[in-house]
Amino acid sequence: MSKTTGKLEDIVSLCKRRGFIFPGSDVYGGMAGTWDFGPLGVMLKRNIMNAWWRFWVDSRDDMYGVDAAIIMNPKTWEASGHVATFADPLVECKECHGRFRADKLVNGATESITTEEFLKVNPKCPTCGKQAWSEIRKFNMMFQTHVGPVSDDTSIAYLRPETAQGIFTNYKNVVDTIYPNLPFGLAQQGKAFRNEISPRDFILRDRECSQMEIEYFVRPDEWEKEFDKMLREQHYFLEQVIGLPAGMIHDLDVPAEDRAHYSKRTVDMMFDYPNGEEELMGLAYRTDFDLSNIQRASGKSMEYRDKVTGESFIPHVIEPSIGVERLFLAVLSAAYVEEEDRVVLKLPENLAPYKFCVSPLLKNKPELVAKAKEVYQILKDKYIFVTWDDSGNIGKRYKKQDEIGTPKCVVIDFDSLEDDTVTVRDRDTTEQVRVKAGEL
Numbered sequence: 001m002s003k004t005t006g007k008l009e010d011i012v013s014l015c016k017r018r019g020f021i022f023p024g025s026d027v028y029g030g031m032a033g034t035w036d037f038g039p040l041g042v043m044l045k046r047n048i049m050n051a052w053w054r055f056w057v058d059s060r061d062d063m064y065g066v067d068a069a070i071i072m073n074p075k076t077w078e079a080s081g082h083v084a085t086f087a088d089p090l091v092e093c094k095e096c097h098g099r100f101r102a103d104k105l106v107n108g109a110t111e112s113i114t115t116e117e118f119l120k121v122n123p124k125c126p127t128c129g130k131q132a133w134s135e136i137r138k139f140n141m142m143f144q145t146h147v148g149p150v151s152d153d154t155s156i157a158y159l160r161p162e163t164a165q166g167i168f169t170n171y172k173n174v175v176d177t178i179y180p181n182l183p184f185g186l187a188q189q190g191k192a193f194r195n196e197i198s199p200r201d202f203i204l205r206d207r208e209c210s211q212m213e214i215e216y217f218v219r220p221d222e223w224e225k226e227f228d229k230m231l232r233e234q235h236y237f238l239e240q241v242i243g244l245p246a247g248m249i250h251d252l253d254v255p256a257e258d259r260a261h262y263s264k265r266t267v268d269m270m271f272d273y274p275n276g277e278e279e280l281m282g283l284a285y286r287t288d289f290d291l292s293n294i295q296r297a298s299g300k301s302m303e304y305r306d307k308v309t310g311e312s313f314i315p316h317v318i319e320p321s322i323g324v325e326r327l328f329l330a331v332l333s334a335a336y337v338e339e340e341d342r343v344v345l346k347l348p349e350n351l352a353p354y355k356f357c358v359s360p361l362l363k364n365k366p367e368l369v370a371k372a373k374e375v376y377q378i379l380k381d382k383y384i385f386v387t388w389d390d391s392g393n394i395g396k397r398y399k400k401q402d403e404i405g406t407p408k409c410v411v412i413d414f415d416s417l418e419d420d421t422v423t424v425r426d427r428d429t430t431e432q433v434r435v436k437a438g439e440l
């Protein structure tokens with residue numbers, strides 16, 4: 001199995017040092033489970049999200065996008081089962097009153113762990129080391145808010161814990177307006193909120209994250225075929241489009257007792273993160289659970305009418321769901337390499353924030369700067385994502401560009417003024433070649 005070469009703290013440190021990710025509300029001492037993306041982080045995040053959208057929506061004829069409101073009618077979360085069941089096992093240390101997710105304190109435990117199973121292992125409290133535990137109770141992870149000026153039971157609303165419901169609630173609108181043929185998918189990217197008991201591992205488990213989800217509507221008797229096809233396509237996306245090494249991704253067929261309440265089959269795609277194997281994304285067969293519940297709760301038909309045969313039925317759903325932050329961390333983990341004299345992010349070119357860095361060899365020689373500006377502008381017009389760096393010496397500039405994953409550095413020197421050639425240095429091999437500026 002291939003392994004990442006960086007420890008999580010090295011990646012966290014690089015992210016802060018180079019402006020990828022900062023702790024949320026850093027200036028006030030932070031806000032647990034929240035993170036802010038800086039200039040470089042926004043670029044990488046957008047490249048990841050755009051690659052996903054291009055692959056799953058723009059380049060296909062059977063996928064369409066939606067962008068639903070984050071705050072939805074609270075009936076959504078009653079019908080979806082989240083009010084009743086979207087809960088994690090919470091246990092409290094009676095000595096120090098630390099609160100923890102019970103399943104994370106017991107090796108190999110799942111979210112359905114009982115108090116008896118927990119006490120049989122009786123782990124030490126990670127904070128105070130004592131073994132004095134409360135009963136496990138279920139803690140609902142949805143953030144509550146109130147809509148409008150009156151804060152009482154009638155105004156309760158939730159921040160969405162998954163983007164999926166914004167898709168399901170628009171299913172009928174889409175069917176009635178663009179008449180798609182089955183199978184077809186609706187895709188959405190957006191924020192999701194979970195009041196995690198123990199946010200951890202940098203951006204792996206957050207209280208505010210971004211999800212990229214597809215609800216793929218299929219004929220009920222075709223779900224297995226479509227599920228297997230979607231699983232293969234997900235691997236293709238992660239490995240060929242995002243460039244994650246296949247050896248770092250492992251499929252886990254989730255046993256019935258650990259699946260979400262809506263799922264009849266789930267395959268979690270696990271990734272070798274620096275702190276060990278963790279879920280990167282999930283692929284779930286949600287049956288007709290959501291559309292049937294919406295039909296019951298709203299009184300509106302969710303049936304699909306086949307244009308050829310005339311039959312009507314509620315479609316079944318295959319759902320690939322991935323968190324942007326988890327994919328971001330997987331990309332960084334796979335790209336982070338420490339070499340003898342440098343740290344380098346070997347990001348795939350399509351994801352790298354900048355494709356080129358252009359510099360004059362010396363910044364106090366106006367003729368070099370002018371020529372370098374000319375080359376910079378040509379590249380900028382062509383590739384957009386080009387950066388300029390004339391700070392420090394060339395060695396320092398290379399070091400910085402290696403750390404932010406810029407594939408090519410272009411340097412303009414005195415020969416450039418004579419023969420219009422420039423030096424191009426490759427990030428991964430550090431090899432330098434001379435090429436005509438016009439051939440870049």
Ligand code: GAP
Nearest residue numbers: 162164204205206209280281282321322323326
């Ligand atoms: N609609 C299905 C759904 O939300 P999930 O397994 O709860 O299923 C899907 O979440 C994906 O969203 C996960 O595989 C993970 O990538 C991401 N995710 C979930 N909770 C997260 C959190 N607290 N922080 C970061 N990412 C999270």
